[in-house]
Amino acid sequence: MFTQVNGTGNAAVVVEDIRKAYGDLKAVDGVSLSVTEGEFFGILGPNGAGKTTTLEIIEGLRQPDSGSVRLLGESPWPRRVSLLPRIGVQLQSSSFFEKLTAREQLETFASLYGVNAVRANEMLELVGLADKADTREDKLSGGQRQRLSIACALVHDPDVVFLDEPTAALDPQARRNLWDVLRAIQARGKTIVYTTHYLDEAEILCDRVAIMDKGRILAMDRPAALVRGLDAPTHVILELGSLSVSDATALPAAEDVTEDELSLTITTRRPADTLSALADRGALSGLQVRTATLEDVFLDLTGREYRA
Numbered sequence: 672m673f674t675q676v677n678g679t680g681n682a683a684v685v686v687e688d689i690r691k692a693y694g695d696l697k698a699v700d701g702v703s704l705s706v707t708e709g710e711f712f713g714i715l716g717p718n719g720a721g722k723t724t725t726l727e728i729i730e731g732l733r734q735p736d737s738g739s740v741r742l743l744g745e746s747p748w749p750r751r752v753s754l755l756p757r758i759g760v761q762l763q764s765s766s767f768f769e770k771l772t773a774r775e776q777l778e779t780f781a782s783l784y785g786v787n788a789v790r791a792n793e794m795l796e797l798v799g800l801a802d803k804a805d806t807r808e809d810k811l812s813g814g815q816r817q818r819l820s821i822a823c824a825l826v827h828d829p830d831v832v833f834l835d836e837p838t839a840a841l842d843p844q845a846r847r848n849l850w851d852v853l854r855a856i857q858a859r860g861k862t863i864v865y866t867t868h869y870l871d872e873a874e875i876l877c878d879r880v881a882i883m884d885k886g887r888i889l890a891m892d893r894p895a896a897l898v899r900g901l902d903a904p905t906h907v908i909l910e911l912g913s914l915s916v917s918d919a920t921a922l923p924a925a926e927d928v929t930e931d932e933l934s935l936t937i938t939t940r941r942p943a944d945t946l947s948a949l950a951d952r953g954a955l956s957g958l959q960v961r962t963a964t965l966e967d968v969f970l971d972l973t974g975r976e977y978r979a
């Protein structure tokens with residue numbers, strides 16, 4: 672009934688060649704992907720890349736012009752009621768019931784799904800809002816409201832959770848708190864499909880990512896595999912004065928050495944060799960190591976600097 676993906680498990684989502692145009696604009700231009708059950712899958716890309724449109728087509732909220740989607744083995748379009756209890760959807764702009772507290776919002780969603788209201792408290796715990804249970808939604812901070820909307824998407828214990836830019840517009844601390852929530856959701860065995868324009872975040876959270884630009888997927892793999900595939904050099908940065916430029920240049924695998932008023936930077940493609948030689952010399956003071964990131968992958972794929 673489900674399609675096997677690389678023999679690792681069942682496919683929760685299978686998308687084949689979906690397209691959606693708005694007039695002349697090809698918002699989604701031939702996207703194919705599959706997501707395995709239990710996987711944390713990220714759809715990444717700058718504003719306007721087509722992430723939301725892709726997600727909404729998978730969720731069954733939008734009809735593609737062509738192509739096919741299987742969600743938990745079923746076609747989500749036209750709207751399929753049997754799928755609704757099995758999927759949780761958090762939209763970019765979440766709407767709540769007016770004048771209800773956080774707990775009441777969740778209890779209302781729970782009752783719509785015929786779920787025991789006890790789940791409301793569990794969800795408040797999961798998203799770290801237990802102490803805000805009796806606070807009205809319009810009195811919550813932006814980050815707390817995001818977490819409440821995720822709790823609402825989860826209250827009926829769906830198998831697949833869709834989150835559209837859940838960490839957008841959050842301050843760094845709130846983003847990190849939400850990462851813990853997302854990890855906790857995955858630890859419960861849920862499949863997560865989420866969009867973000869934060870490449871650094873996706874690199875940390877996702878099992879696999881699809882990098883989108885202008886309606887197309889440019890690359891899809893584990894973040895580490897995408898970065899490794901670049902064969903980009905590592906920068907080993909030391910405190911100024913820990914080593915002379917000529918000594919640094921003579922280190923094994925050192926390709927380039929530069930100095931500025933604060934630090935000495937050694938460029939290498941074999942960081943282990945360079946670092947062990949530095950350790951032998953006791954010259955590791957102020958050590959920082961910078962490897963390539965998904966932003967470098969985006970630059971490599973598009974020839975443009977990544978701008979969220």
Ligand SMILES: Nc1ncnc2c1ncn2[C@@H]1O[C@H](COP(=O)(O)OP(=O)(O)OP(=O)(O)O)[C@@H](O)[C@H]1O
Pocket residue numbers: 693696698716717718719720721722723724725868
């Ligand atoms: N209903 C619509 N009518 C016309 N154009 C649309 C509509 N929805 C989206 N678009 C356009 O399609 C393109 C893709 O939009 P989409 O929202 O899918 O991108 P996105 O990657 O999610 O961007 P963002 O991060 O800004 O949400 C954009 O150029 C957008 O302006």
